[in-house]
Amino acid sequence: MSKLGARCVIAVPYIWLVMFFLVPFIIVFKISFSEMQYAIPPYTDLVTWADEVLTIKLNLGTYAYLINDDLYFRAYMSSARIAFIATVCALLIGYPIAYAIARADTATRNALLMLVMLPSWTSFLIRIYAWVGILKNNGLINNGLMGIGIIDEPIAMLNTEFAVYLGIVYAYLPFMVLPIYTNLVKLDNSLLEASADLGCSPWKTFLTITLPLSKAGIIAGCMLVFIPSVGEFVIPEMLGGAETLMIGKVLWQEFFNNRDWPVASAVAIVMLLLLLVPITFFHRYQARELGS
Amino acid sequence: MQTGKLSVWSKWFLSLGFFFLYAPILILVIFSFNKSELVTVWAGFSFKWYGELFRDPQMLGAAWISLKIAFLAASAAVVLGTMASIVMVRMGAFKGKVAFTSMITAPLVMPEVITGLSLLLLFVAMGQSLGWPGQRGMLTIWIAHVTFCTAFVAVVITSRLQELDESIEEAAQDLGAPPWKVFFLVTLPIIAPALMSGWLLAFTLSLDDLVIASFVSGPGATTLPMQVFSSVRMGISPQINALATIIVGLASIAVLLAWWFARRTQIKSVNISG
Numbered sequence: 001m002s003k004l005g006a007r008c009v010i011a012v013p014y015i016w017l018v019m020f021f022l023v024p025f026i027i028v029f030k031i032s033f034s035e036m037q038y039a040i041p042p043y044t045d046l047v048t049w050a051d052e053v054l055t056i057k058l059n060l061g062t063y064a065y066l067i068n069d070d071l072y073f074r075a076y077m078s079s080a081r082i083a084f085i086a087t088v089c090a091l092l093i094g095y096p097i098a099y100a101i102a103r104a105d106t107a108t109r110n111a112l113l114m115l116v117m118l119p120s121w122t123s124f125l126i127r128i129y130a131w132v133g134i135l136k137n138n139g140l141i142n143n144g145l146m147g148i149g150i151i152d153e154p155i156a157m158l159n160t161e162f163a164v165y166l167g168i169v170y171a172y173l174p175f176m177v178l179p180i181y182t183n184l185v186k187l188d189n190s191l192l193e194a195s196a197d198l199g200c201s202p203w204k205t206f207l208t209i210t211l212p213l214s215k216a217g218i219i220a221g222c223m224l225v226f227i228p229s230v231g232e233f234v235i236p237e238m239l240g241g242a243e244t245l246m247i248g249k250v251l252w253q254e255f256f257n258n259r260d261w262p263v264a265s266a267v268a269i270v271m272l273l274l275l276l277v278p279i280t281f282f283h284r285y286q287a288r289e290l291g292s
Numbered sequence: 293m294q295t296g297k298l299s300v301w302s303k304w305f306l307s308l309g310f311f312f313l314y315a316p317i318l319i320l321v322i323f324s325f326n327k328s329e330l331v332t333v334w335a336g337f338s339f340k341w342y343g344e345l346f347r348d349p350q351m352l353g354a355a356w357i358s359l360k361i362a363f364l365a366a367s368a369a370v371v372l373g374t375m376a377s378i379v380m381v382r383m384g385a386f387k388g389k390v391a392f393t394s395m396i397t398a399p400l401v402m403p404e405v406i407t408g409l410s411l412l413l414l415f416v417a418m419g420q421s422l423g424w425p426g427q428r429g430m431l432t433i434w435i436a437h438v439t440f441c442t443a444f445v446a447v448v449i450t451s452r453l454q455e456l457d458e459s460i461e462e463a464a465q466d467l468g469a470p471p472w473k474v475f476f477l478v479t480l481p482i483i484a485p486a487l488m489s490g491w492l493l494a495f496t497l498s499l500d501d502l503v504i505a506s507f508v509s510g511p512g513a514t515t516l517p518m519q520v521f522s523s524v525r526m527g528i529s530p531q532i533n534a535l536a537t538i539i540v541g542l543a544s545i546a547v548l549l550a551w552w553f554a555r556r557t558q559i560k561s562v563n564i565s566g
Contacts (some may be wrong), residue, residue, distance in 0.1 A: 005471055006383060013376040013442065014388070017395040020439040024410030027417050041416050097309040100302035108298075112306065114551050119313050121543040124500050125517050126536040129524050130316035133323070140319065143333075173313065223401060231403020233503050238524070248405045255409060255507075265413070268406045279401060286397040286447075 025272070032265035033058045043261050062266040072250065072267065076274065079247040082161065082236075083229035086168035090225050091218065093169060094176030098217075099210075101177070102184035113181065120174045128167050128238050135163055135239070159241025167235040168225070176221040183217025184210070216285060223282035227275055247271055317540055324533035341534040348531065354519035358499055361430055361515065365437035366494035370487055372438065373445025373494075378475075380446070381453040399443040408507030411436045415508060428510030436508045437501065441494035448493060452486035453479075492546065 034043040034057075048055045066072045101112045119127060134140045135157040142154035157163055187210065195205040229235075233248040240246065247267065255264040298306070324342075328335030345351060376396055380389075399407065415425055415432050425432055456479070464474045480487075502517035509518065523529055 009375050010379050010383065010386065010392075013372045013379065014392060016372055016439070016442070017392070020411065020414070020435060021395050021399065024414040027413045028406075028410045031413055041420060093309065093312075096302075096305040100298060100306050103302060104298055110551070110555075114547060115310060116313070118544065118547050119317060121496050121547055122317065122540050123517065123520075123536070125502055125520055125524075126320070126532065126539060127316065129520075129532060130320045130536070132524075134316060134319065170312070170316070173309075227401040228403055231405050233405055234521075248403060251405045251409065252503075261413070264409060268409050271403065272406060275403070279398065282401055283394055283397050286400075287393055 028265045028268055031262055032062055032269050033060070034262050035059045035061070036260050036262050041261070042259055059262070062262045063270075065263065066266055066270065071245075072247075072270075075245045075247045075250045076270070078245045079230050080274070082164055082244075082246060083168070083226050083232075086165045086172075086229055087222050087226040089165060090169045090173055090176045091222060094173055094221060095180055095218070097173075098177045098180035098184055101181050102187075109185075113178075116174050116177050124171060125234060127171060128234055131163065131167055131170065131239060132158060135166075158239065159243070161240065161244055163239035163241075164236050164244055164246075167239045168229050168232065171235065172225040172229065175224040179220035179224065180214060180217040183214045183220075187213055216288075219281065220285050223278055223285070227278050227282065230275060231271060317536075320533050320536045321540060324530065324537040326530060326533075329530065341530040342538075345531050345534045345538075350514075351516075351519055351523075351531075351535070354514050354516045357430065357513060358516035361433050361437060362495045362498035365434050365441055365498040366491045368434075368438045369441035369445045369494040370491045372442045373490055374449055374483075374487065376442065376446040377449040377453050380450055396443055396446050399440045400447065402440075404501070404503035405507075407440060408436070408504040411439070411504065412507040428508060429513035432508045432510070433505050433513060433515065436504050437494075437498040440501075440504065441497050444497060445490035445494050448490040449483060449486050452483050456482060489550065492550070496543070 030046060031043050034046055036042060037044050044057070044059075046057060048057070097116070101109055101116070104112060132139075136142070137154040137156065137158070139158070141157065142151075145151045146154065191209055191213075192205055195209050196202070200208070231248040231251075232246060233252050236244050236246040236249050237252075240249075251264050251267045251271070254260050254267060323334075325337050325339070326334055327338040327340065376392075380393060380396070411432075412428075415428055419425055460482075461474050461478055464478045465471070469477070500517065501515075502521055505515045506518055506521075509515065520532060520535065524532060
């Protein structure tokens with residue numbers, strides 16, 4: 001490729017990403033050090049130039065506030081816990097599905113994969129909304145159970161942490177199944193045959209060969225579920241009720257309800273720092289997949 | 293992996309898995325034809341919620357805005373995503389390649405609240421210092437959607453480019469075709485199906501986004517998910533069930549068509565090679 005043309009092909013997406021992906025984070029970082037004020041925009045400038053004096057004012061108060069008010073600490077912890085439990089559940093449900101699909105013959109395989117992906121092509125919001133009607137006190141499950149007479153009083157399912165787990169597993173299951181499937185389908189069959197020939201039980205073959213060899217798929221699937229779940233807003237908002245504390249919801253409220261942009265920015269920065277380890281992990285895996 | 297007949301266990305897992313995935317959607321579809329206002333008690337068959345949906349000007353306006361944004365964002369994301377894939381697969385190492393791949397893959401997992409907030413703050417800062425964009429609305433939503441859709445499109449196209457036999461491109465080059473000609477006459481027709489699925493993926497992602505659009509939108513630009521969210525917050529409404537049924541129907545038709553086309557090309561290529 002000619003040098004100029006190659007430069008152009010690199011430059012266009014590069015500039016776009018720097019402009020609309022990298023620079024925004026720097027601005028968030030900057031605003032997390034400013035102070036809230038009632039003006040447009042609702043934050044103070046870090047650097048001011050007046051009477052030939054250059055003032056740089058870094059306000060660390062926002063971060064101190066995040067540390068002192070234990071709401072934020074609890075929100076981070078409970079987000080991580082909820083996302084972790086939901087990821088484990090999604091793995092336990094998703095792995096057998098991926099395994100079964102990978103063992104089917106090619107035509108069935110494509111049809112099954114299509115069926116796994118189809119729900120994600122419909123609206124995320126509406127799929128979460130579907131669970132409201134199922135889980136609420138006069139919803140389908142409670143009406144059904146009370147109709148048969150198993151229970152007299154409705155079981156509270158909506159607005160609980162359980163509903164949030166269910167919502168995350170439901171919405172993110174295809175993202176768990178897909179990478180695991182991609183990995184399992186590439187598995188060399190002769191390894192499994194060799195193991196069987198040498199007298200291993202199917203269960204032992206699975207534990208010592210299939211499972212370790214599908215590690216990359218498991219990691220990718222778990223990261224694709226865990227990382228977005230930590231910052232999830234729609235699911236805790238619609239299914240979790242007021243008691244379920246998640247950091248994505250806190251950020252939303254700081255921004256839209258309290259209009260405190262510096263606090264919202266600081267919440268985002270801390271969330272990003274906490275997610276840096278899993279994101280790097282995911283990136284390494286992706287770079288290996290995408291890389292040369 | 294060994295293929296063949298599914299074991300009883302596999303069949304059980306698949307049936308349970310698909311029941312879990314499809315039962316809630318099926319329930320929405322069934323109750324969209326319910327006469328009663330109550331979303332969980334059956335009171336007879338009726339199309340009345342569809343009628344109300346199509347008479348709701350706010351819903352229709354929001355749907356139109358969403359479709360326009362999704363179309364434009366998907367188209368731009370395919371162009372940027374293709375360029376990015378070529379950079380990652382076909383161009384050797386260059387300064388800043390690691391940063392480039394990081395920026396491509398990071399939006400895949402970035403929590404939406406962070407992306408939304410950061411883009412809004414960028415637009416506000418730009419508006420303050422450059423005077424552009426003066427007002428937030430469709431344009432800012434479009435920019436935000438192009439940015440995160442590009443990442444997904446790049447993943448789809450990259451995996452196709454990696455499978456592609458480079459010798460075909462080299463042959464064209466050896467016969468004297470300039471790089472742009474090689475790309476448009478050789479590479480592009482081969483990766484066209486990947487471009488199509490990338491475009492569809494970007495289109496649905498854009499159509500589906502609530503969180504990022506809520507941050508970067510301004511007065512006058514309410515997208516369909518924003519409209520749905522505000523009406524769901526007021527309480528459950530059967531109108532949303534009707535909307536859900538339409539979306540599920542359209543998505544199923546699109547996916548089935550894509551599947552049918554993929555199968556046809558597969559059969560064709562088998563016929564040619566056999």
